[in-house]
Amino acid sequence: GQQVMQIPQYQHVQEGEDFTTYCNSSTTLSNIQWYKQRPGGHPVFLIQLVKSGEVKKQKRLTFQFGEAKKNSSLHITATQTTDVGTYFCVNTGGFKTIFGAGTRLFVKA
């Protein structure tokens, strides 16, 4: 699998602000997965996107897969302190499941 590039590396927000992390690939992705890892914890699966242009929502989280299937984004509306952690986008093409470097989110109450 091709590694995906994720930006930003870090993001500090005030509680209540929105947050977006972006994932980009130079090649077309078969699908993209998103995981969240709390500080000191382990990664937890959030969602998988497969279709071109797909948009999925989970409460305050909105996930998008680009039309060309080369990029994806995760948007959190009105962040809460419980959103703190690192968000990883993951390319699952082939045998390997390759994690991006992740975006670490800090939320100030």
Added chain:
Amino acid sequence: NAGVMQNPRHLVRRRGQEARLRCSPMKGHSHVYWYRQLPEEGLKFMVYLQKENIIDESGMPKERFSAEFPKEGPSILRIQQVVRGDSAAYFCASSPPAGVALFFGEGSRLTVL
């Protein structure tokens, strides 16, 4: 249904000793992955195994590291003659044969003195 179980959760070794990390996948899961994570960094793929087979070990150092997933029992990641640079969190994940998501264990944190 128990989740992915990893042990030990914490392991301290002196340079030159061996470290053995164990992973019991979720019930019904036949695919196991091992990842290494350094502090403040992402997860680095190490190896992907199915029962009795290593499918992809391209992320695992050729020397000192080995992994197995026997027919019976847990998957084991073995690090021989540990060095300080091996200090990291090692995460195991499992998935069912036609699974979508990876289910992670809580990790084994190795400290090499």
